[in-house]
Ligand SMILES: Nc1ncnc2c1ncn2[C@@H]1O[C@H](COP(=O)(O)OP(=O)(O)OP(=O)(O)O)[C@@H](O)[C@H]1O
C-alpha cells in the first residue's frame with residue numbers, strides 16, 4: 038500500500054514537471070504544444086551526453102536546463118509566434134512537425150538506443166520493512182516539492198507571475214492593460230521548457246535510461262493531466278498529476294489490466310474529454 | 324421561461340408572445356439576457372423551466388438544426404459568417420436547410436441552377452451582388468452582417484431572429500438595414516430583433532419588449548416604451564446612458 | 566529500376582492517396598483534426614487479416630466486411646468528436662491511435678507484437694493475383710475513390726462539412742446537424758482508410774502493430790498538409806511526394822521522420838495552404854470559388870437578370 042503510494046508520487050512528480058509547461062502554454066496561447074515532449078527528451082539526453090563527456094552532474098544539469106529553456110524560447114519566437122493568427126490547425130500541425138523533427142534529430146545525434154544515466158547521487162536509499170525508494174526516487178520527490186513551492190511563489194508573489202496569470206486569463210485584455218504579453222509568453226516558454234527538461238532528467242535518472250523517443254508517451258499523458266486539471270490551471274495540473282498517477286498505479290495493482298498502463302491513461306483521457314470536458318477542476322465554459 | 328448559469332440568473336420567468344407578421348424589438352442594458360433568450364429560442368441552450376411554442380409546436384429540447392428546418396433563422400451578435408467560403412456559398416449553405424438531414428445531401432449539388440438562382444435573388448435583395456464571389460470573412464463588418472441576413476433568409480424562415488443587426492454599422496449602413504428588414508417583413512416574415520440602436524429600433528419595431536437583469540420590465544409600442552419610467556431608470560442605472 | 570520495385574512504390578503511393586483523401590475529408594472538409602488516422606488504417610488491415618487468416622474467410626467477403634467494420638469503428642471512434650471541444654479532438658485521436666495499437670500489441674487474439682502472417686492475395690476465377698495484377702487492382706480502387714470523393718465534393722454533403730468546419734453554431738443555424746455531419750465524416754473516413762488498410766495488408770501479406778503507430782499518422786498528415794488541406798488534388802500529390810521522396814533520396818532514407826517533420830514545419834510556415842492551395846492562389850487569386858463555378862454562376866445570374874427585364 039505505502040509502496041504503491043510512493044510509486045505513484047514519483048510517477049505523479051514526473052507528470053507535474055511536463056504538465057506545468059503545457060498548461061502555461063495552453064492557458065495563454067491556446068496551443069497544444071506537442072513539441073514540449075521534444076524538450077523533455079532533449080533535457081535528459083543532453084544532460085547524459087554532458088555527463089558522458091565528463092562534466093559533473095550539477096553542471097551538466099544546469100547547462101542542459103539553460104539550453105532547453107532557450108530551445109523552448111526559439112520554438113515560440115521562431116515558430117509559433119508567426120502562425121498564431123492562422124487559425125488553430127496551422128500551429129497545431131506545426132507543433133507536430135517540430136516534435137517529429139526534434140525526435141529524429143536526437144536519434145541521429147545520439148543513436149536510437151536506450152542509454153543508462155550513470156551518475157552517483159549523494160542521497161540514501163530509503164529501505165524499510167514495507168517500502169523501498171531509491172535515492173533517485175527520493176531526489177525526484179524532493180526536487181519536485183521544491184519546484185512546486187518555487188512555482189507557487191513565482192506565480193502568486195511576483196510581478197511576473199501576476200502578468201503571467203493575467204495573460205492566461207485573457208491575452209488580449211492583458212495586452213490592453215499594458216502588460217508586455219510577448220515577454221510574458223516568452224517567459225512562460227522559458228519556465229515551462231526548463232521544467233520539462235528537469236522532468237526528463239529526473240525520470241532519466243529514476244529509470245536509469247534515456248532514449249530519443251522517451252518524450253512521446255509521458256507528454257501525451259501530460260496532456261491527460263492538462264485536461265484533468267481543467268486546461269490552464271497550474272494548481273489543477275499539479276493535483277491532477279498525482280491523481281492520475283494514483284489511479285494508474287492502483288488500477289494496475291489491484292485489478293490488473295489487459296492493456297499497459299499508458300493505455301489506461303489514454304482511455305481515461307478520452308472518456309474524460311467526452312464526459313467531463315471542462316476537467317475535474319475547470320470552470321464551465323461554452 | 325427561466326435560465327440560470329451557475330449562480331447567475333440570466334433569465335427569470337420571461338414570457339414573450341410574438342405575433343405572426345410583426346416586427347418585435349427586444350432591448351435592455353448589457354448583460355440583460357437578450358442573447359441568452361435568442362440562444363434558448365433557437366435551441367443552443369435549454370431553458371431551466373418554461374416552454375417555447377413555435378408555429379403551434381413546442382420546440383424545447385429540439386436540436387437547433389431541426390428548429391432551423393422548421394422555419395426559424397437567426398443572425399449572431401458576434402458575426403459568424405462562414406469566413407473562407409464565398410458570399411454565394413454562405414447563402415447556398417442556407418438554402419440546404421431541408422437537404423442536409425436527408426440522403427439528398429449526397430446527391431444534390433449546391434451549384435445546380437435552381438439553388439444558384441434562388442441564392443442570387445437573395446443576394447440581390449441585400450444588394451451585395453458585387454461581393455458574391457469574395458470570401459465572406461474578408462468583408463467589412465457591415466457587409467458581413469448583410470451576409471448573415473442573406474444566409475438566414477435562405478433558410479426560408481417564418482421567424483427571423485436578428486441579434487444586434489446594426490451594431491458597428493455606420494448611418495448609411497443602418498439605413499440600408501432598416502430598408503432590408505422592412506422589405507423582409509413585408510414578404511411575410513415575422514422579425515424579432517435585439518438592438519441597442521434606438522434610431523433603428525424605434526424606426527421599425529411595432530412593439531418593444533424590455534429586459535433588465537433577466538426580467539421583463541416593460542412591453543409596448545415604441546411611444547409607450549420611450550416614456551416608461553422603469554425603462555428610463557433601467558437605462559440610467561447602467562452605463563448605457565446615451 | 567526493376568519492374569517489381571516500381572510496382573511496389575506505385576502501390577504504396579496509391580494506398581497513401583486513398584489514406585490522404587480519407588484524412589482530408591476529416592481535416593480539410595469537416596474541420597475535425599484527427600491525429601490517429603493510422604488507427605483506422607490498422608483496423609481495416611487487422612480486420613481483414615483476422616477474417617482471412619484466423620476465420621478462413623475468402624478475400625472478397627473479407628474485403629466487404631473489413632471495410633464495413635472500419636466504417637463502423639470509424640463511427641464509434643468519431644464519438645469523442647461529438648463531445649470534445651475542437652482542439653482537444655486531436656488529443657483524443659492521438660489517444661485512440663495509442664489504445665488501438667496497444668490492443669493489437671497486447672491482446673493475444675490480434676497476434677501480439679509478431680502480428681498476423683500469411684494473408685492471401687485475392688484471386689478471381691481461381692487465379693491468384695500476381696503483383697502486377699494486384700497493382701492494377703489497387704489502381705482501380707484508387708480511381709473509384711478519387712471519383713467518389715470528387716463527386717461528393719460537389720454535393721450538399723460537402724457544403725454541410727464546409728459549414729461545420731467554418732463555424733459549428735452558424736452551421737446548426739442553417740440546418741446542419743453537427744453530430745450527424747461529424748459522424749458522416751468519420752464514417753466516410755473510416756471506410757476509406759479501412760479500404761486502404763485492406764489493400765495494404767493483402768499486398769504485404771503480413772500485419773504488425775507497428776505498421777499503424779502514431780508516426781504513421783503523422784506521415785498521413787504530412788501528405789495532406791503539403792499537398793493542400795481541403796483541396797482534392799493536394800492530398801494526391803502529397804501522397805506521391807511523401808511516398809517517393811524517401812525512395813528518391815535513398816541516401817536520406819534514415820532521415821524519413823526528420824524530413825517529414827521539416828516539411829510539415831516549413832509548409833506551415835511558408836505556404837499553409839500547401840502546394841496545390843498556393844498554386845491555385847497564385848493563378849486565380851484568393852477566390853474561394855473556382856473559376857468554372859464563377860462563370861457558371863454568372864451565366865445563371867445573367868439569364869435571370871434578363872428574365873427579370875433588366
Ligand atoms: N454560456 C454562458 N455561461 C455563463 N454565463 C453566460 C453564458 N451566456 C451568457 N452568460 C451571462 O448571462 C448574462 C446575460 O448575457 P447575454 O449575452 O444574454 O446578455 P445580452 O443582453 O445579450 O447583453 P449584450 O447587450 O451585451 O449583448 C451575462 O451576465 C452573461 O455573462
Ligand SMILES: [Mg+2]
Nearest residue numbers: 357358359400
Ligand atoms: Mg447580446
